[in-house]
Amino acid sequence: MTAVALGVAAAATFVPALRAARSSTVEALADAARPPRRSGWLIAISARLPVSLLLALRVAARRPRRVALAVASIAITVSGIYFALVLNAFLTTTPPAEYGEAQVELLRQVLVVVMVVLACLAAVNAIVITWATVVDNRHSSALARALGATPGQVSVALATAQLLPALAGGVLGAFPGGFALFHAIMALTGSDSDRATLPRLWQLLAVVLATGLVVAALTALPARLGGRRPVAGTLQAEHT
Numbered sequence: 001m002t003a004v005a006l007g008v009a010a011a012a013t014f015v016p017a018l019r020a021a022r023s024s025t026v027e028a029l030a031d032a033a034r035p036p037r038r039s040g041w042l043i044a045i046s047a048r049l050p051v052s053l054l055l056a057l058r059v060a061a062r063r064p065r066r067v068a069l070a071v072a073s074i075a076i077t078v079s080g081i082y083f084a085l086v087l088n089a090f091l092t093t094t095p096p097a098e099y100g101e102a103q104v105e106l107l108r109q110v111l112v113v114v115m116v117v118l119a120c121l122a123a124v125n126a127i128v129i130t131w132a133t134v135v136d137n138r139h140s141s142a143l144a145r146a147l148g149a150t151p152g153q154v155s156v157a158l159a160t161a162q163l164l165p166a167l168a169g170g171v172l173g174a175f176p177g178g179f180a181l182f183h184a185i186m187a188l189t190g191s192d193s194d195r196a197t198l199p200r201l202w203q204l205l206a207v208v209l210a211t212g213l214v215v216a217a218l219t220a221l222p223a224r225l226g227g228r229r230p231v232a233g234t235l236q237a238e239h240t
Helices: 002-022 025-030 040-046 051-062 064-093 101-136 138-146 151-189 201-227 231-238
Strands: none
Touching: 051 064, 051 138, 051 151, 064 101, 064 151, 064 201, 101 138, 101 151, 101 201, 138 151, 138 201, 138 231, 151 201
């Protein structure tokens, strides 16, 4: 298991590390800021949005790969929860004849442990991504406050920037992702998927809602701390 964990960590960091090592120092230092692209229809829509939502969309748009990572992380976790619901219903209604009550109960305990591990990994990932977002946007957050945004609006914006990908990942994991994972595992194991009871719509909606609430709770403290940084000190530190 340790070797597998090290292999996953190495594979996840290999491409960014290689890209950073091969980037030209001269080109990076001489790279000028690109002017933002402004569209009339986009400005018209954004003018009607609340300040917090507008800032949240701006934060998310600055790091699309980070948003994709957050969506994928939540989608994988919710897909695992989907499969756990299916397996739990299967063990409850039609357990295998060759398994006794003790074996069925052991499978349920193992299932709970796996789901807790998945949830903890997703929680840690959400907190790390939020902290990274807060650090990356400290200058823009201070600038928004200098232009009139309140600390509460900035804090809500930073939290909403993580909540939107979480809801998208929850929907993807609860509906197409979990369904595809279930049938893929059934096909690999040669089991009959017709015997399984799929989760009901209200259960999937509850999972998506719970995912959003948990992510909102996990990101509230980092977002609050990031939204209340001193404006003058932050802007001065960026130019020293």
